[in-house]
Amino acid sequence: MTPVKDHCVGGVRRVRRTDGISRKLLLNCCLLRRVITWATPRGKDSVEDELELSSVRHRPEGLEQLESQTRFNRKELQILYRGFKNECPSGVVNEDTFKEIYAQFFPQGDASMYAHFLFNAFDTDHNGSVSFEDFVMGMSILLRGSVHEKLNWAFNLYDINKDGYITKEEMLDIMKAIYDMMGKWTYPILKDETPKQHVDIFFQKMDKNRDGVVTMDEFIDCCQNDENIMRSMQLFENVI
Numbered sequence: 001m002t003p004v005k006d007h008c009v010g011g012v013r014r015v016r017r018t019d020g021i022s023r024k025l026l027l028n029c030c031l032l033r034r035v036i037t038w039a040t041p042r043g044k045d046s047v048e049d050e051l052e053l054s055s056v057r058h059r060p061e062g063l064e065q066l067e068s069q070t071r072f073n074r075k076e077l078q079i080l081y082r083g084f085k086n087e088c089p090s091g092v093v094n095e096d097t098f099k100e101i102y103a104q105f106f107p108q109g110d111a112s113m114y115a116h117f118l119f120n121a122f123d124t125d126h127n128g129s130v131s132f133e134d135f136v137m138g139m140s141i142l143l144r145g146s147v148h149e150k151l152n153w154a155f156n157l158y159d160i161n162k163d164g165y166i167t168k169e170e171m172l173d174i175m176k177a178i179y180d181m182m183g184k185w186t187y188p189i190l191k192d193e194t195p196k197q198h199v200d201i202f203f204q205k206m207d208k209n210r211d212g213v214v215t216m217d218e219f220i221d222c223c224q225n226d227e228n229i230m231r232s233m234q235l236f237e238n239v240i
Contacts, residue, residue, distance in 0.1 A: 018128075030105045031240060032139060038083035066133065070140035077136065084132050092129035095119045102181065109183030117177055118240070121157040142240055151220045158219075172199045202229055204214035 063081075067074055071111075085091070098119040102111035122130045122138045141149045156162075160170045175195040206214045206222040206229075223230050 001192040004212060024202060030101060031135075032080075032143070033091070033105075034101050035080055035083040035087075035135075038196065039088040055229050066136060068134050069142035071141055072136060080136060080139075090116060090135065091134070092131050094129055098130075106181045108182065109181045111181040114181045115172075117157060117160065117174055121153070121158070138145060139240075148220065152216070153221045155216050156224075164213060167213055168203045171214075172196060175199055205229060 055199045060077070063074060063077055066072075066077055070077070072080070084093075095116060098115040102115040102118075102212065105111075112147075119125075122134050124134055124137075125131075138153070139151050145153070155166065157199050158171055158174050160173060172195060175198060179195050203214065204216050205226060208218055
């Protein structure tokens with residue numbers, strides 16, 4: 001993986017305001033920060049030409065189509081694609097890359113399992129790789145989607161085996177992965193049983209018909225109507 005250059009501060013390249021991607025988004029998103037760091041000036045060649053003409057193993061959709069499918073504007077997509085392709089000339093990202101990114105941003109903990117779950121959520125085709133389209137579609141929802149869209153995406157993250165239901169075990173696996181990634185330096189210090197205690201509370205509220213699983217409707221309805229759960233379930237947004 002390309003190392004972070006000296007002119008990047010805290011893993012974030014200094015990006016001009018005219019580049020379109022706000023500093024707030026950069027500070028709140030590990031993946032976005034990393035892709036911006038990868039982006040380097042390319043002279044006069046346009047990124048649109050790269051999108052349409054580059055000989056890569058996976059050729060992404062045209063820029064205009066991606067602009068219509070996401071909440072990123074043309075300039076933002078150009079920046080994101082430049083960084084994506086600089087680091088991943090093949091046009092796809094594998095799980096090891098995700099793990100390396102999160103290991104760098106969360107050195108105090110073990111981010112491997114969370115990176116694994118997050119990669120599977122971005123890998124919508126379940127083919128073992130994340131394309132540029134997969135990446136920008138997911139980031140568009142997480143950063144600029146509606147509450148319903150974000151909760152839909154969160155459900156997909158927690159539904160580890162993608163069977164349309166969340167079990168208590170799946171929810172606990174995700175929660176434990178987040179706590180493991182945050183490490184032992186959190187304040188106040190979290191006890192080992194904290195993830196299970198939180199999951200027990202969340203699951204009892206979400207599983208309204210007591211059938212042992214949470215459906216998407218139950219998940220979304222509960223999150224939207226319980227401020228405490230909504231805040232807790234949004235924890236993963238701060239570690240994307």
